[in-house]
Amino acid sequence: MANLSKANAAVHPSEAEGVAREPLVLNHRSLGWITDRICGIVENRQPLIWWVLFVPSVCGFLCLLFSLVYLVSTGVGVWGMNHPVAWGWDIVNFVFWIGIGHAGTLISAILFLTRQKWRTSVNRASEAMTLIAVMCAGIFPGFHVGRFWMVWFLAPIPNSNGIWQNFKSPLLWDVFAVSTYFTVSVIFWYIGLIPDLATLRDRGKGLAKKLYGFFALGWRGGNRQWRHYEMAYLILAALSTPLVLSVHSVVSFDFATSVVPGWHTTIFPPYFVAGAIFGGFAMVLTLMLPVRKLYGLEDLITAKHIDNMAKIILLTGTIVGYAYIMELFISYYSANAFETDAFHMRILSGPYTWAYYAMFFCNVIAPQVFWFKWSRHNLWMVFIVVNFVNFGMWFERFVIIPTSLARDFLPGQWGYYSASWVEKLLFGGSFGMFMMLFLLFIRFLPVIAISEVKGVLPDSDPHYPDWKRLKEKRRVAAK
Amino acid sequence: MSNPSSSSNELFGYVAEFESASHLYHAAEKIRDAGFRRWDVHTPYPVHGMDHAMGLGKSWLSAIVLGGGITGSLTALVMQFFTQVTLYPTVVQDKPTNLFTIPAFFPVTFELTILLSAFATVIGLFSLILLPRWNHPLFNSPLFAKSTNDGFLLVIEARDPKFKREKTKELLAEIGAGKIEEVNY
Numbered sequence: 001m002a003n004l005s006k007a008n009a010a011v012h013p014s015e016a017e018g019v020a021r022e023p024l025v026l027n028h029r030s031l032g033w034i035t036d037r038i039c040g041i042v043e044n045r046q047p048l049i050w051w052v053l054f055v056p057s058v059c060g061f062l063c064l065l066f067s068l069v070y071l072v073s074t075g076v077g078v079w080g081m082n083h084p085v086a087w088g089w090d091i092v093n094f095v096f097w098i099g100i101g102h103a104g105t106l107i108s109a110i111l112f113l114t115r116q117k118w119r120t121s122v123n124r125a126s127e128a129m130t131l132i133a134v135m136c137a138g139i140f141p142g143f144h145v146g147r148f149w150m151v152w153f154l155a156p157i158p159n160s161n162g163i164w165q166n167f168k169s170p171l172l173w174d175v176f177a178v179s180t181y182f183t184v185s186v187i188f189w190y191i192g193l194i195p196d197l198a199t200l201r202d203r204g205k206g207l208a209k210k211l212y213g214f215f216a217l218g219w220r221g222g223n224r225q226w227r228h229y230e231m232a233y234l235i236l237a238a239l240s241t242p243l244v245l246s247v248h249s250v251v252s253f254d255f256a257t258s259v260v261p262g263w264h265t266t267i268f269p270p271y272f273v274a275g276a277i278f279g280g281f282a283m284v285l286t287l288m289l290p291v292r293k294l295y296g297l298e299d300l301i302t303a304k305h306i307d308n309m310a311k312i313i314l315l316t317g318t319i320v321g322y323a324y325i326m327e328l329f330i331s332y333y334s335a336n337a338f339e340t341d342a343f344h345m346r347i348l349s350g351p352y353t354w355a356y357y358a359m360f361f362c363n364v365i366a367p368q369v370f371w372f373k374w375s376r377h378n379l380w381m382v383f384i385v386v387n388f389v390n391f392g393m394w395f396e397r398f399v400i401i402p403t404s405l406a407r408d409f410l411p412g413q414w415g416y417y418s419a420s421w422v423e424k425l426l427f428g429g430s431f432g433m434f435m436m437l438f439l440l441f442i443r444f445l446p447v448i449a450i451s452e453v454k455g456v457l458p459d460s461d462p463h464y465p466d467w468k469r470l471k472e473k474r475r476v477a478a479k
Numbered sequence: 480m481s482n483p484s485s486s487s488n489e490l491f492g493y494v495a496e497f498e499s500a501s502h503l504y505h506a507a508e509k510i511r512d513a514g515f516r517r518w519d520v521h522t523p524y525p526v527h528g529m530d531h532a533m534g535l536g537k538s539w540l541s542a543i544v545l546g547g548g549i550t551g552s553l554t555a556l557v558m559q560f561f562t563q564v565t566l567y568p569t570v571v572q573d574k575p576t577n578l579f580t581i582p583a584f585f586p587v588t589f590e591l592t593i594l595l596s597a598f599a600t601v602i603g604l605f606s607l608i609l610l611p612r613w614n615h616p617l618f619n620s621p622l623f624a625k626s627t628n629d630g631f632l633l634v635i636e637a638r639d640p641k642f643k644r645e646k647t648k649e650l651l652a653e654i655g656a657g658k659i660e661e662v663n664y
Contacts, residue, residue: 031523031629156558164562166569173586180590184597191601195627199523202624217611221626222519222634223507223529225608230525231538232604236597243593250586455524462504462526 024118024456026299028470028477031454034300038196038446038453039203041295046443049294054439060432067426068143076146078422085405085417090140092397093427095251095272097137097434098178099393101185102244102273103280104130108188109240112233118308120452121301124196125291126284127189128445132437133283134182136430141174170253177250184243188236191229194219195451248272255400261342262404265330271323278316278363279393281309282386287438289383291447300448307376313389314370320396321364338409345407351416352403359399362392489664491616492517492636493648494623495656500526503631506654507532510633513650517639521617521626540603547599548592555591559584620662634662 025034071078081088104126111119142151154175156165165172197216204212219225249269256268285306292301331343346356366388369375376382402417419427441447454460459467497503500522507520511534520529530536563569563584568576574583605611617623617634626632633656635647651659 035523035628156562162567164567164569166571167559167563167587168569168571168574168580168583170586173590176587176590180594183594187597187601191604195524199627202627213613217605218613218615219610219627220615220617220623221521221523223522223526223533224519224535225610226522226525227530227535228538228540228604228607231540232600235541235544235600239593239596239600243590246586246589246593253586451524455527460500460524460526462501462528462532464501467499467501 022302022304023458024121024302024304025453026302028473029299029457030474030478031457033478034453035199035203035450037296037300038448038450039200041442041447042200042444043203043208047294050439050443053435057432057435057439060429061436062429062432063425064139064429064433067422067429068139071143071422071426072148078420080418080420080423082415082417084408084413084415085402087144087401087405088417089398089402089419089423089427090144092394092401093430094137094140094144095397095401096279096394097133097140097430098251099248099272099276099279099397100283101130101133101137101181101280102248102276103282103284104128104133105181105185105188105240105244106277106280107284108192109237109244112237113241116308117456118305120449120456121297121305122284122288122309122448123452124189124192124445124449125288125441125447126280127185127192128441128447129284129287129438130185130280131182131189132434132441133280134178134185135437136434138178138182139426139430170250170257173250174254177247181243181247184236184240188240191232191236192449192452193445195221195229196446196449199450200446245273248276260404260408261336261338262346262400262407264339265327267323267326267330271320271327274316274319274323275363275393275396278313278320279389281313281316282389282393285309285313285382285386286390289379291442295442295447297448300453303377306379306382307373310370310376310382310385313386314367317363317367317389321360324360324364342404342407346399346403350403350407352399352406355395355399355403359392359395362388363396366392490637490644491619491662491664492634492638492642493651494617494620494660494662495633495635495651496622496625496658497631497633497656500631502655503633504529504532506633506651506656509654510635510650513641515635515639515641517636517642519634521623521630521632521634523627523629538607540600540607543603544596544599547603548596550599551592551595552588554595555588556584559587616662616664619664620660622658622660623662 029037079088079090081090104123107119107126108123108130111123142148145151145154153159154165154172194216197212198219198221201209201213201216249272252268252272255263256265258264288301289306292298328343328347331339334340344350347353366385369381369385374381375385406417407414458464459470464470495506497506503520503522504526507529510518511532520526520533522529560580563580564576564578570576574580622630623632623634633651635642635651637644641647648659
């Protein structure tokens with residue numbers, strides 16, 4: 001027993017032979033190096049490529065504004081939707097963007113509760129992505145209501161007509177779910193930012209010091225603050241976990257509680273949640289692969305991180321594939337003529353079968369390559385596959401929403417829908433807004449949670465035995 | 480941070496730097512055992528187990544959050560029942576407009592519970608850690624700025640009943656502090 005405890009004292013459990021894990025921060029980087037590298041992104045000039053991306057993004061954002069002004073000043077008729085397809089690209093884009101947000105919350109909350117320490121390198125940027133994606137999402141249903149200036153009718157406020165909202169409607173649930181999701185995500189993100197803002201405050205000069213200092217709220221990093229802070233972080237993670245599952249479930253209720261064949265299925269909530277996480281992780285990787293390369297963050301976002309995310313994409317992509325096939329099976333097994341027909345037209349005889357196969361290939365077939373380790377470690381391969389997923393997840397929503405509406409109960413009601421230029425410009429513009437805000441986030445805020453990454457270094461554990469050897473290793477690595 | 484008040488001679492306390500999280504952890508145990516009350520450790524990240532080393536208990540923020548959550552649930556239920564059953568019963572989809580409407584009220588109740596719990600978390604956190612507070616004597620210390628980078632600092636305030644100008648400094652040096660800095664108000 002004595003020998004055993006002696007052996008344990010010499011080698012930290014994380015480094016013991018046989019159970020050693022790949023370190024989360026490579027090359028024995030020190031605390032100071034982490035601070036310098038991450039704060040450096042904010043403090044130094046941006047590389048040229050930042051401007052090359054920023055200028056077109058702003059142009060895209062202006063296109064978004066233009067298409068919205070055109071829409072409001074002319075009328076909703078400028079969109080291609082009409083009877084029978086009353087939900088088109090606008091709702092497709094809403095579900096697409098809100099789904100992308102989910103990966104950020106999964107990383108920040110669910111992986112926190114499950115003690116996945118690798119999340120610390122990617123959670124900040126993913127949470128920022130969540131917020132921006134939810135902002136993009138909010139535009140679409142907001143303008144879809146037709147009279148944007150009447151949106152306040154969604155809030156339960158006493159009004160002169162004496163009318164109250166219908167709380168039995170999933171559309172109103174959606175309003176509460178999405179607005180709560182956005183608010184809680186902002187809170188979670190900001191609470192996480194406070195210690196890092198204090199770091200920027202303590203390094204900054206002049207106006208930057210004042211501004212970061214203002215938003216750091218006077219954070220001093222004392223343990224008497226940290227202990228409540230850690231509890232707050234844990235509680236917010238515990239609140240966000242069921243919240244994120246509820247948000248996409250409620251989004252799926254918008255469809256599942258209706259009677260339209262192709263929508264009216266009980267599998268929708270888990271299927272939507274898995275799809276959201278799947279699509280969101282694809283977007284996280286799409287953003288983080290270039291950021292990691294451009295700003296020299298390879299020691300913080302390592303091959304291990306990318307490998308883990310690719311595995312989650314494989315898992316959720318396969319769940320989504322299962323849901324696609326289960327939908328087909330249930331439509332057959334239900335022996336309901338309308339259901340069977342809806343899916344028959346979706347995969348074989350309908351006008352949108354091309355969209356179904358595009359979706360199926362991008363979401364189910366393409367990620368299967370991640371079974372192989374070489375593909376998860378080949379960054380170009382990862383980048384290509386995740387972009388298939390981005391594309392495929394948009395198609396999934398397209399397949400579900402307009403194609404079900406285009407073929408409902410009576411052949412006399414059938415129609416064909418394609419988007420007008422205004423819808424296309426609006427969707428393109430929302431990407432401009434997304435990129436613009438994300439680039440501004442990189443410019444002004446730390447892309448990686450500095451204090452959290454420091455907490456996963458081996459010597460962050462006060463019982464780490466051999467910090468002297470570690471210091472020596474760091475000195476060598478620094479050279 | 481250049482602050483005119485830093486020139487006053489009234490001592491706020493000592494800031495002592497330690498070499499690593501492990502050193503700070505053991506130093507904290509000793510300060511705790513020496514019976515000090517007004518002291519704290521300042522670290523770039525929350526050090527695991529430090530609450531125990533400092534003799535601090537569990538944070539009771541969770542109780543505040545529970546209060547927020549209950550308020551949220553009740554607000555949502557009252558709002559929905561009052562408007563849907565009493566004030567403006569909407570008969571749609573053959574759903575009842577009485578007590579049995581409750582399943583349809585679950586999603587909004589859930590969301591408001593989460594929302595108000597999150598608000599309670601933020602308000603509770605800031606009240607417990609006494610933030611925002613943009614001005615603090617510690618910001619007068621050049622050494623203190625290291626705590627958000629790579630410094631492991633222990634701060635003992637002069638207000639502590641056990642604090643003695645010389646003796647406390649000796650104690651800090653004895654338990655392994657490197658740099659020790661006096662901070663004035």
